[in-house]
Amino acid sequence: MFKTLDDLPDDQCVLVRLDLNSPVEDGKPQDNRRFQRHARTVRELMETGHRVVLMAHQGRPGRDDFISLEGHADILAEHVGHDVGFVADTYGEEALAAIDALEPGEALLLENTRMCDDELPEKEPEAHADSEFVQTLSGHVDAYVNDAYSAAHRAHASLVGFPLVLPAYAGRVMETEYEANTAIAEKEFDGQVTMVVGGTKATDVIDVMHAIGDKVDTFCMGGIAGELFLRADGAPVGFDLDPEADLYDSQWDANHETIESLIDERGDGIRLATDLAYEADDGDRAEVRVADVDEKDESYLDIGTETVESYEPIIRESDAVFVKGALGVFEDERFSTGTVGVLEAIAETDCFSVVGGGDTSRAIEMYGLSEDDFSHVSIAGGAYIRALTGDSLIGVEVLQQERD
Numbered sequence: 003m004f005k006t007l008d009d010l011p012d013d014q015c016v017l018v019r020l021d022l023n024s025p026v027e028d029g030k031p032q033d034n035r036r037f038q039r040h041a042r043t044v045r046e047l048m049e050t051g052h053r054v055v056l057m058a059h060q061g062r063p064g065r066d067d068f069i070s071l072e073g074h075a076d077i078l079a080e081h082v083g084h085d086v087g088f089v090a091d092t093y094g095e096e097a098l099a100a101i102d103a104l105e106p107g108e109a110l111l112l113e114n115t116r117m118c119d120d121e122l123p124e125k126e127p128e129a130h131a132d133s134e135f136v137q138t139l140s141g142h143v144d145a146y147v148n149d150a151y152s153a154a155h156r157a158h159a160s161l162v163g164f165p166l167v168l169p170a171y172a173g174r175v176m177e178t179e180y181e182a183n184t185a186i187a188e189k190e191f192d193g194q195v196t197m198v199v200g201g202t203k204a205t206d207v208i209d210v211m212h213a214i215g216d217k218v219d220t221f222c223m224g225g226i227a228g229e230l231f232l233r234a235d236g237a238p239v240g241f242d243l244d245p246e247a248d249l250y251d252s253q254w255d256a257n258h259e260t261i262e263s264l265i266d267e268r269g270d271g272i273r274l275a276t277d278l279a280y281e282a283d284d285g286d287r288a289e290v291r292v293a294d295v296d297e298k299d300e301s302y303l304d305i306g307t308e309t310v311e312s313y314e315p316i317i318r319e320s321d322a323v324f325v326k327g328a329l330g331v332f333e334d335e336r337f338s339t340g341t342v343g344v345l346e347a348i349a350e351t352d353c354f355s356v357v358g359g360g361d362t363s364r365a366i367e368m369y370g371l372s373e374d375d376f377s378h379v380s381i382a383g384g385a386y387i388r389a390l391t392g393d394s395l396i397g398v399e400v401l402q403q404e405r406d
């Protein structure tokens with residue numbers, strides 16, 4: 003097990019890794035469950051008199067959601083109930099001066115860790131620990147807290163480097179998500195187990211579908227992942243109309259062999275959409291049967307109504323349902339039918355259910371569903387699905403290693 007905030011000595015300057023990676027609309031981060039959950043860790047550290055230095059990432063370089071964390075500091079402060087400062091620097095002089103000036107009970111958010119060159123390359127923890135980023139920041143703090151369970155599957159510097167250099171602890175979100183997801187991975191179900199797979203990060207899911215396959219009877223597919231499966235099944239869909247967007251093509255290149263072998267192996271255990279929705283010229287939602295598509299000339303933004311109706315009875319007959327990723331662009335009400343239909347079907351049954359993903363779990367409150375209707379709502383997506391396979395997460399592993 004790892005040490006927690008209960009083991010942290012008094013009066014520390016703590017470097018805390020959060021996961022505030024959020025949906026971005028018009029260049030602004032959108033409030034979501036991640037702020038609310040991490041606020042608990044931050045508030046506890048501030049109110050017990052520590053000096054709190056926060057690190058987090060947002061988006062991926064080159065994407066529209068790769069933005070500064072300035073707006074995140076304001077949203078976090080609202081949830082914490084105390085001011086949270088912001089400095090537009092990751093570990094340069096400005097950041098170090100701001101850290102050194104912190105008073106007990108104050109908190110400061112550093113700039114997007116992915117703006118620092120040392121952060122992103124996936125490397126061994128030892129190599130990250132030697133980086134200038136980790137060595138420099140470590141010299142200005144006493145301890146490291148990792149609260150970012152939902153990013154713990156990534157071997158990035160801010161997640162795996164610091165625990166080798168500083169006394170390291172798990173934050174409250176790390177602790178609760180780890181306990182919940184480990185317990186879920188160990189659960190056995192008598193009846194049908196269904197996994198609803200969608201979202202944009204198809205690679206994260208497809209990577210582990212073989213390993214999860216033992217536990218899951220039926221996969222119901224949607225989102226980008228679902229369209230890639232349709233392509234492997236011979237439909238003329240599942241590629242980028244605008245190659246700049248790169249939602250499909252590189253994920254297809256990386257995963258098509260795995261997808262083809264999954265379809266071969268599992269046959270009917272993988273349910274694909276039979277119809278898809280798109281935006282018609284008049285701006286309304288329109289639907290097309292997959293069998294009638296000769297050539298992809300629309301972006302498909304949701305599974306169709308017939309598909310939702312075919313997934314609902316599978317969910318009603320299940321003992322356990324896991325959701326990873328939205329089945330459509332639910333943020334736009336016209337394309338929320340798939341995601342909301344599936345969530346409502348789960349909410350109406352008393353099956354064991356987990357909804358995962360920072361983005362996907364937002365659909366619950368957006369469409370008037372209650373968190374209480376699900377057994378567990380995780381703010382982790384890729385990390386939770388990996389945990390279900392029983393595999394460890396690198397960010398958790400380094401926290402668990404005892405150091406002198």
Ligand SMILES: Nc1ncnc2c1ncn2[C@@H]1O[C@H](COP(=O)(O)OP(=O)(O)O)[C@@H](O)[C@H]1O
Pocket residue numbers: 025200201202203204224225226302303304326327328329330331332333358359360361362363382383384
């Ligand atoms: N067909 C689609 N085209 C574009 N985006 C989609 C599509 N289907 C789902 N999405 C998007 O997927 C996002 C969630 O996916 P992802 O980031 O992989 O999951 P999470 O963060 O919940 O783990 C949602 O914000 C939704 O808008």
Ligand SMILES: O=C(OP(=O)(O)O)[C@H](O)COP(=O)(O)O
Pocket residue numbers: 021023061062152153156203206359360361381382383384385
């Ligand atoms: O949002 C995240 O993961 P998720 O979408 O799987 O929940 C994490 O912040 C990891 O982000 P990344 O997938 O860009 O490495």
